[in-house]
Amino acid sequence: MEVILGALAFASWLSFGMSNQQGEALYALKLSLNASPNQLSNWNPSQVDPxxxxxxxxxxxxxxxxxxxxxxxxxxxxxxxxxxxxxxxxxxxxxxxxxxxxxxxxxxxxxxxxxxxxxxxxxxxxxxxxxxxxxxxxxxxxxxxxxxxxxxxxxxxxxxxxxxxxxxxxxxxxxxxxxxxxxxxxxxxxxxxxxxxxxxxxSDSTGAGSSNKKKLGLTTGIVGGLVGVLVIGVLLFFFCKARYRGDNREVFVDVAGEVDRKIEFGQLKRFAYRELQLATDNFSEKNVLGQGGFGKVYKGLLGDNTKIAVKRLTDCESPGGDAAFQREVEMISVALHRNILRLIGFCTTPTERLLVYPFMQNLSVAYRLRELKPGEPVLDWAMRKKVALGTARGLEYLHEHCNPKIIHRDVKAANVLLDEDFEAVVGDFGLAKLVDVRKTNVTTQVRGTMGHIAPEYLSTGKSSERTDVFGYGIMLLELVTGQRAIDFSRLEEEDDVLLLDHVKKLERDKRLDTILDRNLNNNYDIQEVEMMIQVALLCTQATPEDRPTMSEVVRMLEGEGLAERWEEWQHIEVTRRQEYERLQRRFDWGEDSAYNQVAIELSGGR
The missing domain is CATH 3.80.10.10 (Ribonuclease Inhibitor)
Structure with missing residues (x-):
């Protein structure tokens, strides 16, 4: 009966002269697939724009x-x-x-x-x-x-x-x-x-098969968390003195990484270096929009008055040279989604690697959270919810709808841009494969920002969708608190320089209200805030397999399945914390151990 009614509606649609062939074809596909009333619900005759x-x-x-x-x-x-x-x-x-x-x-x-x-x-x-x-x-x-x-x-x-x-x-x-x-x-x-x-x-000719990894046990996750804590602790030890002197810039790291296979995709516009040089006023510092682990981004204006953003990559001598770089860039360009930053083109010279994107007039989420100039509007709570959901949908697309899937490797508020409607647009995805400071054809670099990097990525150099999920969870905490992932100023009062550990402690103590961004001016729904923090903590679990997929994150943000998963997490977290403390005692590190002082005190249990 549903199919018959749908067919009648379809015939009615055509009878009114609606000639949108794409919409007609898609609606016919919906009918032929026997979609239920709850499936593809907005694929309907009254909404003619597919x-x-x-x-x-x-x-x-x-x-x-x-x-x-x-x-x-x-x-x-x-x-x-x-x-x-x-x-x-x-x-x-x-x-x-x-x-x-x-x-x-x-x-x-x-x-x-x-x-x-x-x-x-x-x-x-x-x-x-x-x-x-x-x-x-x-x-x-x-x-x-x-x-x-x-x-x-x-x-x-x-x-x-x-x-x-x-x-x-x-x-x-x-x-x-x-x-x-x-x-x-x-x-x-x-x-x-x-x-x-x-x-x-x-088998396939590349020998690159797939495997279904079984879920790791609780103790394995704890040990993995310990390893990640140690790595983070050691890195924090090296950066602590330099960053503690009132300098809150982000800390970028390179760690030996995994082999990545080059994939060839479609076509892009190849810009002349001189064209981009003119557009950016010879890469003038006054046109710098931001700087990250991959290089600086410059605002530019093309000859036809098109505003662009030009990313000038560092460590640009990519393995395989110009051809390999072009193949990787073309792979990135295939990603097309409203919450994904579209790549316009690129430029290569013997000494330069440049990527060209459309200019996002509202800059980044990080800018709107922490770098606003007097008189500029802050992100209200409704906008922050919109950013959280839009970013999740963008990452879901990269992970689950791109073939092959694309791992971002550096998810954070600074890499989520805002268009003219304050719609979240994920940028900088796939860039870790474009540069290689080792200049070899067998390794890439694990690239990321301290505080956003998943512990298993630091300890093994292997990334996956779940490393992106971890970074996304930290980004949610940025949205709620307005703070950076690492803040060394907290050393004066407590030992939690990592935002994640700080929030986890406040969540246990039921004091989350003390960390909410003051720019919200108390204009928020506390239940929605708690839900967003719950999603963040689920995303940042120590064991990758315990983290949700981005499609599950989207559903939780839309109100489906969060309560059950959060209740399960709370039970596991208590057991994990007890087991973690037991393992600490077994290792029996001395008080003078650098690992004890840095890894345990600074990072705490994960």
């Missing part, structure tokens, strides 16, 4: 470029009308129960770079029209019931980076050209893999 619909992203010309409907429990089929979305770049429908065949019309999506239909119940042959998608870089059809042979047309997909066809019922011979794709997986089919490539049907 750019405002859930899980739909448009470019600046209102063209639909991304549709991500992953793991939503759909059970219908794919409407052939999807073929009219010829501006679509990313289509992700993985993890549903979609049945039927892949429509031949999908070959009309000539702008498509990523198609992910993994883990559905699709059947029939793979349409040969997919071979017409010359821009396609990621084709993921694993975990379905597809039959027949791999279309010969796939040999023409020269831009393909990853071909995943595992766990279907495909048969026949595999073209040798498909083995030239950087990453592939044909395992779990009836394909003929004889000859020189017989080994290749059981």
């Amino acid at each position: 750019c405002t619909w859930y899980n739909v992203i448009c470019d600046s010309n209102s063209n639909v470029v991304s549709v991500t409907l992953s793991s939503l429990g759909f059970s219908g089929y794919l409407s052939p009308r999807i073929g009219t979305l010829n501006t679509l770049i990313t289509l992700s429908l993985q993890g549903n129960g979609i049945t039927g065949e892949i429509p031949h019309e999908i070959g009309n999506l000539t702008s498509l770079t990523s198609l992910d239909l993994e883990n559905n119940h699709l059947s029939g042959k793979i349409p040969s029209s997919i071979g017409d998608l010359k821009n396609l870089k990621y084709l993921i059809l694993s975990g379905n019931n597809l039959t027949g042979t791999i279309p010969d047309s796939f040999s023409g997909l020269t831009n393909l980076i990853s071909l995943q066809l595992a766990s279907n019922e495909l048969s026949g011979q595999i073209s040798e050209q498909l083995f030239e794709i950087p990453k592939y997986n044909f395992i779990g089919n009836k394909l003929n893999c004889d000859g020189n490539y017989s080994h290749a049907c059981v």
